[in-house]
Amino acid sequence: MVYLTRKAEFAASHYYHNPEFTPEQNRALFGKCNNPNGHGHNYTLEVTVKGSVDPTSGFVVDLKELKEVMNREVLDAMDHRFLNKEVPEFFTQIPTTENLAIAIWQRLVPKLKAAQLHRVRVYETPDLFVDFYGEP
Amino acid sequence: MKAHLTRRYLFSASHRLHSNEKPADWNRVTYGKCNNPHGHGHNYHLEVTVSGPVDPETGMVCNLVDLDGFVSREILGRFGHQNLNTLPEFASQVPTTENLCIAIYDILWRGFRQAHLEKVRMEETMMNSFAYAGGAELRD
Numbered sequence: 001m002v003y004l005t006r007k008a009e010f011a012a013s014h015y016y017h018n019p020e021f022t023p024e025q026n027r028a029l030f031g032k033c034n035n036p037n038g039h040g041h042n043y044t045l046e047v048t049v050k051g052s053v054d055p056t057s058g059f060v061v062d063l064k065e066l067k068e069v070m071n072r073e074v075l076d077a078m079d080h081r082f083l084n085k086e087v088p089e090f091f092t093q094i095p096t097t098e099n100l101a102i103a104i105w106q107r108l109v110p111k112l113k114a115a116q117l118h119r120v121r122v123y124e125t126p127d128l129f130v131d132f133y134g135e136p
Numbered sequence: 137m138k139a140h141l142t143r144r145y146l147f148s149a150s151h152r153l154h155s156n157e158k159p160a161d162w163n164r165v166t167y168g169k170c171n172n173p174h175g176h177g178h179n180y181h182l183e184v185t186v187s188g189p190v191d192p193e194t195g196m197v198c199n200l201v202d203l204d205g206f207v208s209r210e211i212l213g214r215f216g217h218q219n220l221n222t223l224p225e226f227a228s229q230v231p232t233t234e235n236l237c238i239a240i241y242d243i244l245w246r247g248f249r250q251a252h253l254e255k256v257r258m259e260e261t262m263m264n265s266f267a268y269a270g271g272a273e274l275r276d
Contacts, residue, residue: 119276128200129142131142136138
């Protein structure tokens with residue numbers, strides 16, 4: 001089994017707000033992240049796939065295909081977007097880094113044919129990142 | 137859905153690697169420059185990884201304010217800008233980054249209740265890093 005990781009970067013804005021909470025509860029829980037006008041991050045995405053090395057190509061996965069899937073499913077939808085308003089998953093969920101990693105996993109899984117998705121890592125900043133392994 | 141959240145912190149501290157149970161020659165040979173009696177310092181990068189179900193109400197594994205508050209109070213406040221050899225944790229063990237990693241893991245394991253502690257990873261320099269998961273194998 002060989003693991004292969006491809007990185008990508010995207011920039012997006014978001015804010016944290018639960019409509020079931022009062023404004024005071026939202027402010028207390030989410031602090032500065034509750035500003036309804038949003039704020040942004042440069043996100044770094046790392047997608048790790050695993051598989052056996054194809055004896056003919058020498059590849060675990062064709063990197064060009066992986067890059068195209070990541071571009072189409074994630075970057076085209078999220079780069080330079082306001083996550084709460086433009087990405088359907090976040091019409092109903094709070095766009096935390098945790099939920100972003102889960103949403104990216106769920107977008108990629110049905111589109112990856114050759115290799116098995118192992119991990120999605122999303123850096124919100126260099127000092128904060130979330131890993132999702134598809135665990136329930 | 138279970139997710140893993142990792143937060144990085146930075147603190148600076150000094151130490152000297154020296155075992156009181158061993159003769160001076162052994163210490164010089166074993167620890168080399170790190171045995172300098174006056175000590176030396178590092179900028180330690182600390183990575184704390186916690187895991188748990190993502191709370192549907194908050195979208196979080198745990199509130200970062202709680203994790204940052206705990207680490208700031210119990211770890212950065214205790215070890216930052218200190219000579220590690222003078223601290224109770226290292227009264228009877230050498231303050232290698234291996235032992236520092238385990239000491240920090242133990243503080244988090246005993247005191248941080250808002251999420252499950254997965255591992256502690258430390259970079260002593262850009263070239264050396266250490267990780268401890270309470271004796272468990274690492275997942276990556």
